[in-house]
Amino acid sequence: MALVLIVDDHVSVARSLVKLLTASGFEARAVPNGAEALAFLRSHDVSLVLLDMSMPDMTGIEVLEALRVPEGQPNPPPVIMFSGDDDETNRDEAARLGAVDFVSKVNPTGLLRVIESHIRRTDPAA
Numbered sequence: 099m100a101l102v103l104i105v106d107d108h109v110s111v112a113r114s115l116v117k118l119l120t121a122s123g124f125e126a127r128a129v130p131n132g133a134e135a136l137a138f139l140r141s142h143d144v145s146l147v148l149l150d151m152s153m154p155d156m157t158g159i160e161v162l163e164a165l166r167v168p169e170g171q172p173n174p175p176p177v178i179m180f181s182g183d184d185d186e187t188n189r190d191e192a193a194r195l196g197a198v199d200f201v202s203k204v205n206p207t208g209l210l211r212v213i214e215s216h217i218r219r220t221d222p223a224a
Contacts, residue, residue: 100145100217103175104128105135105161107153111203115148118206119213132156136164144175146216150203151181151188159188162195176216180209 106112112128119126129135151158165174179192179200189200201212
């Protein structure tokens with residue numbers, strides 16, 4: 099079963115996404131910040147990361163940068179960035195750093211379609 103890690107400082111959003119993904123047949127875990135996400139990724143085989151762009155302490159871009167440095171995750175999972183706003187600069191920066199997609203937080207159905215599509219591409223058994 100594909101494991102999706104949700105990284106979002108808004109607990110209610112994270113809970114809703116865990117429920118949505120679990121009901122759709124995925125295993126989903128949520129962490130509230132970038133530091134916990136990086137620690138989780140070091141100890142779990144994650145199929146995909148759903149990463150909030152705007153978080154205190156460590157932004158989604160900073161987490162993405164940490165995943166891409168040589169001493170970071172050797173084979174980082176695909177990362178889908180998500181945000182409540184649609185800032186083109188954020189999209190461009192996320193793409194430059196290797197995010198596979200950037201979606202709106204306010205459209206859970208569209209978010210689920212994007213997640214399913216990326217999981218199928220990277221994990222055909224899922």
